[in-house]
Amino acid sequence: MKVTVTAFGIAKDILNKKQTEVEYSGTTVADLRQQLIQEFPEFAKLASLKFAVNTDYVNDDFVLNSNDEVVLIPPVSGG
């Protein structure tokens, strides 16, 4: 299954680009998180980040569909 990951802030730095197509074998958001940590070990530091899928923030047990857009938005503090 293929999903598009769109990353902001530090997540964009860790993934090296804003949008990445990710081919993955799991089903849930938690599986995708584990796969991202394996591919990009520094992503472990953002392990607590909530994922949004398409237009909604979801929980870790959310089941992804092919071609979903997964959006990663870490907190930023600048003002």
Added chain:
Amino acid sequence: MTKEDQLRYSRQTIIPEFGEAGQEKLLASSVLVIGAGGLGAPILQYLTAAGIGRIGIVDFDEVSISNLQRQVLFNTHELGKSKAQTSKQKLSALNPATEFDVHELAINATNAMDLIEPYDLVVDGSDNLATRYLVNDACFLLNKPLIYGAIFRFEGQVSVFNALENGKRGPNYRDLFPTPPPPEMVPSCSEGGVIGVLPGIIGAMMASEAIKVLCQMGTTLSGKLFIFDALDFSTHTLNVPASADNPLSGKHPSITELIDYEAFCMGQVEDKAQAEVTVHQLQHMLEEGNVTLIDVREDYEYEIANLGGELIPLNKVLSRSEEIPTDGNVVVMCKMGGRSQKAIDLLKSKGYKNLKNLKGGIMAWRAEIDPELQSY
């Protein structure tokens, strides 16, 4: 409304959705703006121009030259002046009918409740994560709506927290970011950078949401996070549901009063009783030659002014920790003492026990020992 008010606000009172009724609401309302910086500049200017009755300005800082690229309320002649006081002066000239309360202090867990309580709404333009959690929690505990905005490089986030809708309070910051990531994952403007126009865009959106919440007009960003990326001009608006696990507003609240937010954001709950040295103690140690000084600021800051310490920027202290002695006197410094504390907390996880923080950083050295040092 006076005749002058009718003229002054005529361009907005002729809008059907706003009208004189909307203006009357703004004139009778009060807003606390936290941070008179990049976001604070447009927030304060537009809220003042719109006719908010009373505005509180919270900022402990002074205008420095690196602010001017984005903090367009200030000019080059005002370097070194109080941001809160200078803001009040400028804004009073813009709208003499607005009352201003100058709060020249850092908001913290001790003063936050008293500061926020007298206002109808809070707008958070602060610049660090601990303050963001603090303001969120205090607004929840006091039932105040909170306009949130934050910026990083080309990206800005906006939301409305804790707004009353259909008798229920909307989601808050902890529904979005339940747990803070490690400090090095949340860079400030001085560490990560920010394009100067971005706070203008995001701050103006925050002011617009504040006006809508006060006038109960239109549909706000309550329950949504808006994110804007100026680099590719893309926007996302994401639905943020209230979480049952939210420690403030969830089913089983565990936070019923303000906590230690610095410790919370450092990922430690225990008391952070931490050895500090003053600039005078450091001066003595440097004269004796028995101290290693580690400077965790960025390269460009070091070039502006330094005390001859070894430069290891905060985001490199872990990867370059072999350059930091594990015994003997080691003092860690930055601009004001915040980042060096973070560096020490990070290094503690590697077993360091000999690190001391320079209280007040190089700015304290400048204030108390060497006024010739370049400020920035």
